[in-house]
Amino acid sequence: MQTQAPSRHLPIRKDWLAATQEPALEPDRQIIDPHHHLWDRPGNRYLLHDLVEDLSSGHNIRATVFLECREMYRAEGPPELRSLGETTFVAGVAAMSESGKYGPARACAGIIGNVDFRIGSRAKGILEQHIVASGGRFRGIRNGATWHADPSLRVFTSGAGEGLYLDRSWREGFAALAPLNLSFEAWMFHSQLGDLVDLARAFPETKIVLNHVGGALGVGPYADKRKEVFADWSTQIAKLGQFPNVYIKLGGLGMPSLSGFEMGRQDSAPSSEQLAQAWRPYLDTCIAAFGPDRSMFESNFPVDKGMCSYANLWNAFKRVAESYSQDEKNALFHNTALKFYRLW
Amino acid sequence: MARQHREAIIEPELPIIDPHHHLWDRLNYRYLFPELLADVGSGHNIRSTCYEQVREMYRAAGPEELKSLGETEFVSGVAAMSESGRYGPTRCIAGIIGFVDLQLGSRAKGVLEQHVAVSNGRLRGIRNGSTWSDDPTLKTFTAGAPKGLLPDKSFREGFAALAPLGLAFDGWMFQTQLDDLVDLARAFPQTTIVLNHVGGPLAIGPYAGKREEAFTEWRNRIRKIAALPNTYVKLGGLGMKMIGFTFYENPEPPSSQDLEKAWRPYIETCIEASARNARCSRAISRWTKAPAAIRSCGTPSSASPPATRPTRRSRSSVARQQRRIAWRCELVPLIVRVTRV
Numbered sequence: 001m002q003t004q005a006p007s008r009h010l011p012i013r014k015d016w017l018a019a020t021q022e023p024a025l026e027p028d029r030q031i032i033d034p035h036h037h038l039w040d041r042p043g044n045r046y047l048l049h050d051l052v053e054d055l056s057s058g059h060n061i062r063a064t065v066f067l068e069c070r071e072m073y074r075a076e077g078p079p080e081l082r083s084l085g086e087t088t089f090v091a092g093v094a095a096m097s098e099s100g101k102y103g104p105a106r107a108c109a110g111i112i113g114n115v116d117f118r119i120g121s122r123a124k125g126i127l128e129q130h131i132v133a134s135g136g137r138f139r140g141i142r143n144g145a146t147w148h149a150d151p152s153l154r155v156f157t158s159g160a161g162e163g164l165y166l167d168r169s170w171r172e173g174f175a176a177l178a179p180l181n182l183s184f185e186a187w188m189f190h191s192q193l194g195d196l197v198d199l200a201r202a203f204p205e206t207k208i209v210l211n212h213v214g215g216a217l218g219v220g221p222y223a224d225k226r227k228e229v230f231a232d233w234s235t236q237i238a239k240l241g242q243f244p245n246v247y248i249k250l251g252g253l254g255m256p257s258l259s260g261f262e263m264g265r266q267d268s269a270p271s272s273e274q275l276a277q278a279w280r281p282y283l284d285t286c287i288a289a290f291g292p293d294r295s296m297f298e299s300n301f302p303v304d305k306g307m308c309s310y311a312n313l314w315n316a317f318k319r320v321a322e323s324y325s326q327d328e329k330n331a332l333f334h335n336t337a338l339k340f341y342r343l344w
Numbered sequence: 345m346a347r348q349h350r351e352a353i354i355e356p357e358l359p360i361i362d363p364h365h366h367l368w369d370r371l372n373y374r375y376l377f378p379e380l381l382a383d384v385g386s387g388h389n390i391r392s393t394c395y396e397q398v399r400e401m402y403r404a405a406g407p408e409e410l411k412s413l414g415e416t417e418f419v420s421g422v423a424a425m426s427e428s429g430r431y432g433p434t435r436c437i438a439g440i441i442g443f444v445d446l447q448l449g450s451r452a453k454g455v456l457e458q459h460v461a462v463s464n465g466r467l468r469g470i471r472n473g474s475t476w477s478d479d480p481t482l483k484t485f486t487a488g489a490p491k492g493l494l495p496d497k498s499f500r501e502g503f504a505a506l507a508p509l510g511l512a513f514d515g516w517m518f519q520t521q522l523d524d525l526v527d528l529a530r531a532f533p534q535t536t537i538v539l540n541h542v543g544g545p546l547a548i549g550p551y552a553g554k555r556e557e558a559f560t561e562w563r564n565r566i567r568k569i570a571a572l573p574n575t576y577v578k579l580g581g582l583g584m585k586m587i588g589f590t591f592y593e594n595p596e597p598p599s600s601q602d603l604e605k606a607w608r609p610y611i612e613t614c615i616e617a618s619a620r621n622a623r624c625s626r627a628i629s630r631w632t633k634a635p636a637a638i639r640s641c642g643t644p645s646s647a648s649p650p651a652t653r654p655t656r657r658s659r660s661s662v663a664r665q666q667r668r669i670a671w672r673c674e675l676v677p678l679i680v681r682v683t684r685v
Contacts, residue, residue, distance in 0.1 A: 040425075040430070085424045088464055089425050091421055092422055095414045098404060098405075099401040133464055
């Protein structure tokens with residue numbers, strides 16, 4: 001059984017969340033949640049019924065996209081095919097949702113899986129198997145690349161080593177994405193964003209979406225350096241925003257690695273005002289760099305459920321978006337994800 | 345249930361494949377993966393299972409004939425969970441029996457191929473329930489199939505697509521309709537057919553109070569079906585109301601001995617009829633108790649239907665025979681021929 005590193009994610013405390021849960025702001029606004037997980041881990045189950053409970057907590061969630069998280073990998077068979085278990089599992093959940101029994105949201109209408117591109121040219125055939133196993137819902141691949149030399153950050157890293165996105169055989173695998181009309185989900189720390197600049201330049205035909213505002217760290221060596229981090233991070237974000245093939249996901253800021261642990265240690269879960277205040281500088285910077293047509297809000301649930309309820313999370317995004325036009329809001333909450341993931 | 349009977353597991357080592365169960369999420373009745381796991385983990389050595397179509401998780405939208413793809417995708421997802429190895433040693437849903445309306449005729453083939461694809465190769469067959477009756481009591485047990493589905497020309501056109509795809513057919517009908525299956529099996533000698541639930545014996549409606557008469561009629565038809573080499577039978581489903589056992593009215597659930605007594609004549613008849621070719625597949629894990637039970641229990645009570653147990657052989661030879669069949673049915677190559685799990 002897979003065990004959770006204890007300090008990587010905050011535990012989900014239902015009572016703690018419920019005490020401050022707010023009614024939905026703008027409850028009619030259409031939302032696509034382009035980033036969540038499902039898993040069944042010891043003491044931490046988040047499967048369809050749990051997801052549906054969150055999706056039904058007041059906001060108008062139309063569809064969701066599942067993001068790979070090493071879940072339900074096959075116990076046997078060739079290692080490079082084991083992640084097909086995750087895609088098959090999630091396609092099954094999507095089929096349940098499509099039965100119409102679980103409310104109006106189309107859960108897992110898009111699936112992002114995992115194929116380790118370090119296998120190089122063999123990736124293509126395996127990607128094709130994922131497309132079949134997904135029942136046509138497969139939209140892309142994530143290979144997490146989080147790496148840092150500082151040992152205190154090791155718990156947050158993906159284990160891939162330094163410079164994954166620069167690796168030659170990895171890029172050979174990556175090259176299979178665009179011809180199959182698949183996109184790439186990049187997940188890295190802000191200290192590594194230069195690698196993504198290089199990748200985006202090398203593959204202008206491949207759509208890339210940077211996860212979790214680009215991993216602006218707030219722990220370890222960066223714990224007391226929020227200002228310096230913000231400056232470094234915004235410089236890189238501005239650079240990445242220049243590439244028309246790069247998009248960004250606005251969220252993941254409930255993760256302790258990015259925001260630190262403070263709000264998670266409060267007596268009660270943060271209100272949407274508090275979240276909006278903490279997150280606004282990061283989100284505004286991203287939207288300024290990428291524009292609403294390449295930016296999408298994301299829940300990153302259940303990871304961020306350790307920090308806030310689903311209702312308060314979307315309320316916080318709605319507060320941040322108050323200063324944007326209707327068209328811009330439509331893009332940020334719904335249309336950008338709809339187009340990027342082809343969820344029609 | 346007033347009280348749960350907790351019996352010691354008989355022969356807990358005996359490997360069992362459960363070739364017929366469902367999953368569903370219905371109002372006040374959820375039977376999904378956790379519930380299945382609780383059952384397969386309750387003491388018997390269940391090695392793997394086959395899912396049987398039950399109109400679950402059909403797509404709410406899209407072309408009518410593709411809606412059942414939702415069910416196949418749903419259970420493939422559950423199978424993938426099981427294959428992660430996190431949920432114990434049973435390979436749950438190693439095989440899938442799905443639904444494609446074979447009355448689609450020549451269009452069935454393309455839809456079948458889509459099921460094979462989304463099942464990730466787990467699809468083993470198709471069931472089209474054909475239970476039909478004009479009796480008002482029996483009508484409530486039918487699933488809307490037209491009268492005479494199996495002889496229907498377009499149905500048979502669709503049916504013809506099964507064998508080339510390596511798929512079997514699960515037949516489900518009342519005992520009154522079994523001659524249709526004889527005819528179908530003769531017309532398609534290359535298609536493997538497994539009759540569900542011992543062929544739908546009846547003891548309600550027009551057969552209420554006439555169990556013996558119904559039994560004789562059922563047995564004669566079962567023998568005809570068993571004579572055809574491409575037919576198999578699933579031994580179970582005898583808990584359904586139409587077979588007329590009313591254990592559910594008792595304050596306590598039945599013991600395995602109660603069930604054994606009630607079910608034995610039906611199950612033995614099928615095994616006897618199939619024994620020459622050993623073509624029976626067991627649907628009920630409880631029947632694994634049979635060999636030991638046969639050795640230990642007395643003759644059936646006088647309330648039982650006409651004795652069908654062989655008189656020329658000792659009980660222990662029956663037990664040996666059944667044990668042999670049980671193993672041959674559950675393990676390679678027989679079940680494999682039906683379900684390739």
